[in-house]
Every structure is written in structure tokens, then in C-alpha cells.
Amino acid sequence: MTPTGSTTGTTGPARLDVEGVVVAFGGLRAVDRADLCAEPGSIVGLIGPNGSGKTTLLDVISGLVGPQAGSVRLDGESLVEYLPEERVNLGVVRSFQDCRLFPELCVEDVLLLTQDARRPVGVLSSTLQAPWARRSERSKRAALEQVMGSFGLVRFRRHRIAHLSTGTRRVVDLASIVLARPRLLLLDEPTAGIAQREAEAFVPLLRRLHELADTTIVLVEHDVPLVFELCSKVVMMETGAVVSSGTPDQVRRDPRALAAYLGASDEALAVSGAVPVPSADPEGDAVAPAGGAAEPVGE
Ligand SMILES: Nc1ncnc2c1ncn2[C@@H]1O[C@H](COP(=O)(O)OP(=O)(O)OP(=O)(O)O)[C@@H](O)[C@H]1O
Ligand SMILES: [Mg+2]
Numbered sequence: 001m002t003p004t005g006s007t008t009g010t011t012g013p014a015r016l017d018v019e020g021v022v023v024a025f026g027g028l029r030a031v032d033r034a035d036l037c038a039e040p041g042s043i044v045g046l047i048g049p050n051g052s053g054k055t056t057l058l059d060v061i062s063g064l065v066g067p068q069a070g071s072v073r074l075d076g077e078s079l080v081e082y083l084p085e086e087r088v089n090l091g092v093v094r095s096f097q098d099c100r101l102f103p104e105l106c107v108e109d110v111l112l113l114t115q116d117a118r119r120p121v122g123v124l125s126s127t128l129q130a131p132w133a134r135r136s137e138r139s140k141r142a143a144l145e146q147v148m149g150s151f152g153l154v155r156f157r158r159h160r161i162a163h164l165s166t167g168t169r170r171v172v173d174l175a176s177i178v179l180a181r182p183r184l185l186l187l188d189e190p191t192a193g194i195a196q197r198e199a200e201a202f203v204p205l206l207r208r209l210h211e212l213a214d215t216t217i218v219l220v221e222h223d224v225p226l227v228f229e230l231c232s233k234v235v236m237m238e239t240g241a242v243v244s245s246g247t248p249d250q251v252r253r254d255p256r257a258l259a260a261y262l263g264a265s266d267e268a269l270a271v272s273g274a275v276p277v278p279s280a281d282p283e284g285d286a287v288a289p290a291g292g293a294a295e296p297v298g299e
Helices: 054-062 084-089 107-118 123-127 131-150 166-179 196-200 202-213 224-230 248-253 255-262 266-272
Strands: 016-025 028-038 043-047 069-074 092-094 184-188 216-220 233-238 241-246
Touching: 016 054, 028 043, 028 054, 028 069, 028 216, 028 233, 043 054, 043 224, 054 069, 054 092, 054 184, 054 216, 084 092, 107 131, 107 166, 131 166, 131 202, 166 202, 196 202, 202 216, 202 224, 224 248, 233 248, 233 255, 241 248, 241 255, 248 255
Parallel strands: 028 241, 043 216, 043 233, 092 184, 184 216
Antiparallel strands: 016 028, 016 069, 233 241
């Protein structure tokens, strides 16, 4: 079957339905009959202890891993026949952590590159300055300026990626995502590896991303309070299976979720505020950028 279904070319946030997905790696069931549904335009949080299958489930949705059983549908249409790159063309976008791959490029060039990856204009038409290429260049510029303004990146325009703090690089990642025009965005631990102070600043940034990109989001995060604050729905996994699903309040009160949550890693519990951070060092900022006040995160 050629993937030429009705989803192609559709705009606006997509609906996602995952049903009964099973992924086994040898004898290990990494995902065990997992269900997940995201209404168009919603933010669904996917939480659970280390190794519970969250990333593997995102891999199934983006097409990197083929499930042994179950279905993934976008606006009702099965994605089973679509390759990962074809899913990208449908607007299924995984979080980029790619800007690290271009340490010598400046912020503006990385963002332009992201746009080109999703909106190619032929080399020949660009060289000859064909009218459609010029129009495309103009609209690319306009989108770039808007996104850089919205994410406080204008003054970093000419800064090289290698010189940014981890937190600011993540903001560049978020800006790239908006420019990729996702209809379904899969974010895997966007705050991993950044300081708690900067992670807190991610709530308004992710809200801005959601608003600007006008997309449905599935967010995997170990920062449970961030998930509860941001998401209209929370799905909790444990050893591959969904053990709780509902509004943040429902999941927060669900004894099964609590059990899985208490079984989470020390790191997850510490970051969640469920237990005190052992010998917390208020100055122990992993990213602690020199002149951090000038960075967009934490403002
Ligand atoms: N390619 C693979 N081959 C074999 N086992 C794998 C592979 N990918 C993941 N696993 C295993 O599948 C299980 C689920 O892994 P997964 O990465 O999906 O968990 P996770 O919930 O994302 O964990 P974390 O919170 O640590 O990121 C783990 O036991 C992991 O070791
Ligand atoms: Mg993971």
C-alpha cells in the first residue's frame, strides 16, 4: 500500500490514537499493550520510572521502532505503512537535539537549516531566483524573525551554538521545532541535563511553543510537577504497561500511579519534589552559564 492517505497535506493539530502497542526486545517487553490517546491541540504527559517504555513508545509513534502488535493512528489513519521520514512529512516531529551537531554554526543559520529540511526549495530555482523561490525565502525569513523574537533569541542571532549554555541550546531546539511546523510533536525529556532553575523556566517556554506551533504534544518528562502543570492529560507507564491515565488530578490521586511513582528513580523523585534533594546545592547549576542573566532561559 502506498501511503497516500487523507492525512497528507492536512493542517492544524492532529489527533493521535495508540492502541494495544507491544514492543519486545528479545525476551523483554519494553512496551506491553500500551494505549494512548491525544486530542487535537492537547498536551499529554507521559511519565514513569526509568526503563518503563516511554521512549520506545515515542519511537513506535515516530516509526523508528515497528511494534509486534497494536496500532498507531493519526487523525484516524493508520501510520503502520509510513516510514519515519514519511511521518515527518505528515507533521509527526520528534524533538530535535540536533543543534549540538552544528557547534560551529550560529543560531540563525541552524534555524534556517531546520526550515530548509522541511521546506526544500530546489537549488536551481533558488539560484535563478525564481518567483516561488523568492516568495519562499521571504516567508522563511518572516517565520524565522517571529520565532527568534518569541523565544528571546534575537540577541543570540550570531552566537555560535558551541558558545551557548545547555539551557539556551534547548531554547534553540524549541525554536527549530516551531519552524518544522509539527501537527504532532513528540518531546522526549526536553529538560534533561539542565539545571532545576532553567527547567522551571521551561513551563512558559513550552506553553509558547504549543501556542506558536499550534500542535498536539506528547511530552515525556521526569519532572513530574512540570508535567502536572502543563498537561491536560497524564499517562503513566510502568514496566511497559500503562498503569494510570487521566487528568493530572486523577493520576495524582491514583494509588497505582503513586506506587509506580514511588518506585521511580531517586533522580526523578528528587526533581519532582516528592523527596528532599539530598545535600541540595543552590549554586550547583549544571549549566551555570557565564553571564547567565543574558540567556533566554531563566528570564
Ligand atoms: N534497542 C533496544 N534493544 C534492547 N532493549 C531496549 C532497546 N531500547 C530500549 N530497550 C529496553 O526497553 C526498556 C524500555 O526502555 P525505554 O528507553 O523505552 O524506557 P524509558 O521509559 O524511556 O526510560 P528512561 O526514563 O530511562 O528514558 C528498557 O528496559 C530498555 O533497556
Ligand atoms: Mg527514555
